[in-house]
Amino acid sequence: MSPGSSRRLKNVAELRMLTHPLRLRLFYALTAAEEATASRLAELVDESLSLVSYHLRELAAHGFIEEAPRRSGDRRERWWRKTHEGFSFAGSEFARDPQARGVAVAAKRQLLAHQISRLERWIDEDHAWGEEWTDASLASESLLRLTAPELAELSAELTAVAQKWAERGRVGAEDRPDAPAREHVLMFMHAFPFPP
Incomplete structure (x- = not known):
C-alpha cells in the first residue's frame, strides 16, 4: 500500500x-x-x-x-x-x-x-x-454560494489539505523521545447544493 x-x-x-x-x-x-x-x-x-x-x-x-x-x-x-x-x-x-x-x-x-x-x-x-x-x-458549518466548478475546486483544495496533514501524521515525528503524543483524528466534511 x-x-x-x-x-x-x-x-x-x-x-x-x-x-x-x-x-x-x-x-x-x-x-x-x-x-x-x-x-x-x-x-x-x-x-x-x-x-x-x-x-x-x-x-x-x-x-x-x-x-x-x-x-x-x-x-x-x-x-x-x-x-x-x-x-x-x-x-x-x-x-x-x-x-x-x-x-x-x-x-x-x-x-x-x-x-x-x-x-x-x-x-x-x-x-x-x-x-x-x-x-x-473543530465543528464548523459554512453557507457558500458557488457554481458546480467552484465546488469541485473547493473539494480538491480541501482534499489536498487533508492529505498534507495525513502525511504529516505518518512521517516519523514519534521517533523523537520528546515528541507530543499523536492520536487518531477523524475529520469529515460534506459540501453539497441544497434549496434554501
Whole structure:
C-alpha cells in the first residue's frame, strides 16, 4: 500500500461491501491499527471471532484488505492490512441503473452513519480527553454560494489539505523521545447544493 493511495470504486459488488456496517467498521479498525489479527479486530469491534473472520475474508475477496506478513511464529494467526489508504466513488457512475443507484445511496448512508456515530461518541466523551484536545477540536458549518466548478475546486483544495496533514501524521515525528503524543483524528466534511 502506498501512502495516500485511494481506490476508486466503480462496480456494484465493491460498493455493496460498504453497505454492511460490520465490514465498514472492520475497514476503519484496520485504518487505526494498520495491521491486526482477526482476534484483535474482533475485540476492537466487539463481535465474535467467527463473524469477524467471515467478513474479513469477504473484504479480502473484493480487494479491500490483504494478508500481511506474519508477526509471530504462530501459523494459525493471520494478520490483515488494507490494500489502499482509502476509497472513493462518484454517485454519477451508478446513476443510470436504478439498482446500482440504490446500492450507492445505501453505501453513502452507511458511511454517514459511521461518521455520525463517531461524532456522537466524541460529544459524549470529549471531557475525558482534556482541555487541549477539546479546544483543538473543530465543528464548523459554512453557507457558500458557488457554481458546480467552484465546488469541485473547493473539494480538491480541501482534499489536498487533508492529505498534507495525513502525511504529516505518518512521517516519523514519534521517533523523537520528546515528541507530543499523536492520536487518531477523524475529520469529515460534506459540501453539497441544497434549496434554501
